[in-house]
Amino acid sequence: MPDYFSAAALIQVSYLVTAFLFIMGLKRMSSPVTARSGILWAGAGMVVATLATFFYPGMTNYPLIIIAVVIGGTIAWISGRRVAMTNIPQMIALYNGMGGGAAAAIAAVELYRGGGMSGTEATLAVVGGLIGAVSFSGSLIAFGKLQGLIRKSLRFGGQQFLNLLILAGAIVCGALIASGINASPMVVTGLFALSLLLGLSMTLPIGGADMPVVISLYNALTGLAVAFEGFVLGNAAMIIAGTVVGSAGTLLTQLMARAMNRSLANVLFSGFGDTGGAAAAGGTVSGSLKPIEASDVGVMMAFAQKVIIVPGYGMAVAQAQHKVWELCQLLIDHGVTVRFAIHPVAGRMPGHMNVLLAEAGVPYDLIADLDEINSEFETADVALIIGANDVVNPVARNDKSSPIYGMPILNADKAKNVIVIKRGQGAGFSGIENALFYLDNTRMLYGDGQAAVAQLIAAVKAV
Amino acid sequence: MTGIVALYIFMLAAFTGYEVIAKVPVILHTPLMSGSNFVHGIVLVGAMVALGSATSPLEKSIGFIGVLLAAGNAVGGYAVTERMLEMFKSSGARGAAGAKGKH
Numbered sequence: 045m046p047d048y049f050s051a052a053a054l055i056q057v058s059y060l061v062t063a064f065l066f067i068m069g070l071k072r073m074s075s076p077v078t079a080r081s082g083i084l085w086a087g088a089g090m091v092v093a094t095l096a097t098f099f100y101p102g103m104t105n106y107p108l109i110i111i112a113v114v115i116g117g118t119i120a121w122i123s124g125r126r127v128a129m130t131n132i133p134q135m136i137a138l139y140n141g142m143g144g145g146a147a148a149a150i151a152a153v154e155l156y157r158g159g160g161m162s163g164t165e166a167t168l169a170v171v172g173g174l175i176g177a178v179s180f181s182g183s184l185i186a187f188g189k190l191q192g193l194i195r196k197s198l199r200f201g202g203q204q205f206l207n208l209l210i211l212a213g214a215i216v217c218g219a220l221i222a223s224g225i226n227a228s229p230m231v232v233t234g235l236f237a238l239s240l241l242l243g244l245s246m247t248l249p250i251g252g253a254d255m256p257v258v259i260s261l262y263n264a265l266t267g268l269a270v271a272f273e274g275f276v277l278g279n280a281a282m283i284i285a286g287t288v289v290g291s292a293g294t295l296l297t298q299l300m301a302r303a304m305n306r307s308l309a310n311v312l313f314s315g316f317g318d319t320g321g322a323a324a325a326g327g328t329v330s331g332s333l334k335p336i337e338a339s340d341v342g343v344m345m346a347f348a349q350k351v352i353i354v355p356g357y358g359m360a361v362a363q364a365q366h367k368v369w370e371l372c373q374l375l376i377d378h379g380v381t382v383r384f385a386i387h388p389v390a391g392r393m394p395g396h397m398n399v400l401l402a403e404a405g406v407p408y409d410l411i412a413d414l415d416e417i418n419s420e421f422e423t424a425d426v427a428l429i430i431g432a433n434d435v436v437n438p439v440a441r442n443d444k445s446s447p448i449y450g451m452p453i454l455n456a457d458k459a460k461n462v463i464v465i466k467r468g469q470g471a472g473f474s475g476i477e478n479a480l481f482y483l484d485n486t487r488m489l490y491g492d493g494q495a496a497v498a499q500l501i502a503a504v505k506a507v
Numbered sequence: 508m509t510g511i512v513a514l515y516i517f518m519l520a521a522f523t524g525y526e527v528i529a530k531v532p533v534i535l536h537t538p539l540m541s542g543s544n545f546v547h548g549i550v551l552v553g554a555m556v557a558l559g560s561a562t563s564p565l566e567k568s569i570g571f572i573g574v575l576l577a578a579g580n581a582v583g584g585y586a587v588t589e590r591m592l593e594m595f596k597s598s599g600a601r602g603a604a605g606a607k608g609k610h
């Protein structure tokens with residue numbers, strides 16, 4: 045930090061305030077009661093830091109800066125306000141990729157300029173640039189996959205070896221630059237080209253089901269890249285915010301992987317997640333599917349003590365969550381205790397189903413996760429399964445030959461009555477037969493999710 | 508800032524990040540990931556400094572893209588996080604809001 049005249053001092057104090065607001069904001073975001081205020085705190089921190097930076101000593105190019113902020117900010121604001129809640133995961137990937145790209149751009153400006161950097165600074169600029177560029181191209185692929193723009197998972201023999209080769213090439217370029225042996229623009233271009241390529245080739249083979257873990261990992265990586273570029277620029281706000289996100293993001297990635305019953309290494313290097321090929325496995329299921337009419341289910345639920353609803357992504361696809369909440373309110377008026385049981389992998393990423401239910405107006409205290417609710421199924425009169433399949437399949441508990449064996453499931457089969465709303469007969473997303481559907485206490489309510497729930501609403505009203 | 512001070516900051520910030528979210532419930536995983544995504548939008552200040560010090564056309568172009576992307580990260584991250592968290596309400600709050608909203 046060169047001088048201690050007022051502008052520089054003011055900026056330092058502003059960054060300190062920003063760091064405080066960010067950490068408090070994240071802390072508040074980790075409880076549902078205070079979460080809403082958390083983002084406001086963090087948002088205030090961002091405004092303070094951005095405004096202070098306009099007074100940075102020796103700044104030029106103000107018109108360019110303002111134009112870029114206005115264009116980038118406006119597009120992001122409009123897209124962020126408009127996106128459907130079902131598409132939130134890919135938007136997070138997109139915005140995260142932009143952050144990684146920005147970190148890489150800072151590194152590129154410093155490295156193309158050359159000179160004036162110590163060995164340490166040059167090394168950190170290189171590492172941050174590499175990570176940022178990988179996060180940028182990788183996140184864009186993740187966005188494309190979740191958005192349905194990229195449908196295939198590119199896989200071939202020796203893929204891991206090729207990735208290793210690309211990484212080695214990028215490291216060689218980086219070492220040449222950092223050591224000062226050859227920091228020519230051509231080597232710098234090589235570093236960024238190889239890093240971008242690495243992000244592409246790492247992410248292309250990973251299936252859509254595993255994308256949330258990958259996005260979370262890239263989120264942590266972008267944080268790290270920001271922290272490293274913060275070192276290069278001597279910017280404490282970037283170091284602190286970037287590092288906090290780097291470590292919080294790493295922890296969150298592990299939590300997500302655990303919730304999905306996968307290890308991080310498994311996600312990154314085994315190249316599946318499409319759950320193909322496993323369909324043939326699984327033992328035979330005995331019993332028959334027993335259909336039921338909506339009117340009977342309506343009576344059953346209206347006179348129940350306790351109903352537990354198990355929603356899956358199928359409910360969100362059918363846009364049935366608003367109807368489901370309407371049904372719940374009717375049941376609550378009838379004196380029924382209603383709870384929602386959410387499996388960690390319900391939705392496109394852990395916690396996504398909670399967002400979708402919250403959008404429909406379901407209060408979060410009616411929503412319980414697997415550990416909380418599993419003991420309650422035994423006391424429930426009705427478990428209503430809508431759009432969920434594998435997460436309530438009892439074979440995960442007892443059939444060692446099943447591909448989903450060992451996955452924690454919701455014990456819906458323990459309820460006195462199980463009602464499954466399903467479009468038709470046939471196996472689920474993973475192609476595994478669901479033993480729950482054939483149990484003696486299970487009845488099938490066939491039909492489109494939204495229409496079936498509408499019938500249930502009418503049936504309960506008629507009681 | 509000297510190297511060792513920077514390392515101290517790095518270490519303490521890493522512990523802070525870990526501790527702050529160590530007990531986060533699964534229901535908040537998606538909003539929290541989005542929230543931390545917003546926080547690294549602080550890269551905007553770095554991108555502004557980089558563009559602010561750029562001289563050659565190449566540096567200016569890259570710096571411009573950097574600021575554009577960083578502003579997208581910060582603003583977009585805020586917009587989606589705020590939308591998600593705004594919807595998290597308890598039964599008590601819901602009852603009050605619902606009574607007002609009913610026609």
